[in-house]
Amino acid sequence: MAKKDYYETLGVSRTDSSETIKKNYKKLALKFHPDKASDDKKKEYEESFKEINEAYSTLGDEAKRKRYDLGEPSQFNQGSSRQHSGDLSDILRDLFMNGSFGGQSSDQGDSENGEDLRYELTIDFNEAAFGCEKEILIRKDISCTACGGSGAEDEQFKTCQKCNGQGRLKVSMRTPFGIIGQTIRCDSCLGAGQIAENKCLHCRGHGILSSKEKTKIRIPAGIDNDQTLRVPGAGNAIKNGSEGDLYLTVRVRPHKMFKREGFNVYTELSISFSQAALGGEVTIPILPSGEIKIKIEKGIESGNILRLKGRGIPFVNDSRHRGDQFVNIKIKTPKKLSKAQMHLFEELAKLDE
Numbered sequence: 561m562a563k564k565d566y567y568e569t570l571g572v573s574r575t576d577s578s579e580t581i582k583k584n585y586k587k588l589a590l591k592f593h594p595d596k597a598s599d600d601k602k603k604e605y606e607e608s609f610k611e612i613n614e615a616y617s618t619l620g621d622e623a624k625r626k627r628y629d630l631g632e633p634s635q636f637n638q639g640s641s642r643q644h645s646g647d648l649s650d651i652l653r654d655l656f657m658n659g660s661f662g663g664q665s666s667d668q669g670d671s672e673n674g675e676d677l678r679y680e681l682t683i684d685f686n687e688a689a690f691g692c693e694k695e696i697l698i699r700k701d702i703s704c705t706a707c708g709g710s711g712a713e714d715e716q717f718k719t720c721q722k723c724n725g726q727g728r729l730k731v732s733m734r735t736p737f738g739i740i741g742q743t744i745r746c747d748s749c750l751g752a753g754q755i756a757e758n759k760c761l762h763c764r765g766h767g768i769l770s771s772k773e774k775t776k777i778r779i780p781a782g783i784d785n786d787q788t789l790r791v792p793g794a795g796n797a798i799k800n801g802s803e804g805d806l807y808l809t810v811r812v813r814p815h816k817m818f819k820r821e822g823f824n825v826y827t828e829l830s831i832s833f834s835q836a837a838l839g840g841e842v843t844i845p846i847l848p849s850g851e852i853k854i855k856i857e858k859g860i861e862s863g864n865i866l867r868l869k870g871r872g873i874p875f876v877n878d879s880r881h882r883g884d885q886f887v888n889i890k891i892k893t894p895k896k897l898s899k900a901q902m903h904l905f906e907e908l909a910k911l912d913e
C-alpha cells in the first residue's frame with residue numbers, strides 16, 4: 561500500500577518552514593481529535609489523527625525531515641514500545657498552557673507517562689560513523705524498590721476520597737476553541753483510585769525514587785552531529801504509569817582529516833609537481849583508519865577531485881552501504897629548493913620558453 565505523503569497529510573509544501581508545519585499540525589490535530597468526533601465519524605477521525613501524528617513525528621523533527629526529504633525511512637521510530645500518542649491534552653498544553661496545566665510544574669496531573677528526559681552525549685567521529693555502545697549515568701526517577709512502586713508500606717490500601725476510587729477527575733478547560741471537558745488523572749491518588757494505609761518509608765508513599773542509573777545505549781552507525789536518538793522507556797518512571805522516553809542528542813567531535821557532509825566525507829591530498837606531471841601511485845587515508853594506494857593520472861591539476869566509492873559513512877539504516885569519499889587534490893609548490901632542484905626547474909623553465 562502506498563503511503564501518503566507526509567507534507568500532503570499536513571497540508572503544507574516541502575519548502576514550508578518548521579513553524580508553518582507546526583501550526584498546521586496543531587490545527588489539524590485539534591480538528592481531528594477523536595474526542596471531538598460524533599459517533600459515526602469516530603473511526604474516520606481516529607484514522608486522520610493517526611496519520612497527522614505520524615506525519616508530524618517526522619516533519620516536526622529537523623533531522624528526520626531531512627532524511628524523509630532524501631527518501632530515507634525514519635529509523636528512530638521503529639521497534640519502540642510506545643508511539644507518540646498525540647494526546648489532546650498534550651497539544652492543548654503545548655498551545656496555551658506552556659506546560660503548566662493545573663498549576664503543576666511537572667508533567668503530572670493528566671499524564672500517565674513519566675517525564676521524558678533529555679541528555680547530550682559527545683562521541684568521536686568514528687564512533688558516530690561506525691556505531692558504538694555507550695553507558696551513561698543519568699539521574700532519574702525509578703520505581704521504588706522497597707514497595708514495588710505502590711507507595712504502601714504493607715500492601716494495605718483504602719479508597720481515594722477525592723475521586724471515589726475512579727482514579728480520574730472531570731474538569732472543564734476554557735480555550736479559544738470553547739470550553740472543553742477533560743478527564744484528568746486524580747492528583748490525590750495519582751490515578752490508582754486507592755491510597756496507601758501506611759506510606760512506604762523508603763519513598764514516603766510516592767512510589768518513586770530519584771536515583772543515578774546506568775543506561776546502556778547502542779548508537780547506530782551513521783548517526784550525525786546534533787541528531788537525537790529516542791530510547792523508549794528510559795525516561796522518568798511515574799507512579800501508576802509507564803516510563804517516559806530518553807532523548808539523547810549526539811554531539812560528534814570533528815576528525816582531524818575527514819570532514820563529513822551527510823554520508824559523504826571529504827579529505828585533501830597534497831601531491832608534488834612531479835607527481836602531478838608524471839602521475840603514479842599515491843597513498844590516501846581512509847575510514848575508519850588505515851590507507852589505500854590509488855593511481856593518479858598524469859596531468860592531474862590542483863582542485864581535481866577523486867571519488868572513492870563506498871569509502872564514506874555507513875547509512876543509518878543500512879550499514880552495509882556507505883557514502884563516498886571525495887579527495888581534493890592540492891599541488892604543493894615547493895618553498896625551498898635544493899641546488900639540484902633549482903637547477904632542474906631552471907632547465908624545465910627553459911623548455912617552457
Ligand SMILES: [Zn+2]
Nearest residue numbers: 720723746749
Ligand atoms: Zn483519587
Ligand SMILES: [Zn+2]
Nearest residue numbers: 704707760763
Ligand atoms: Zn516505596
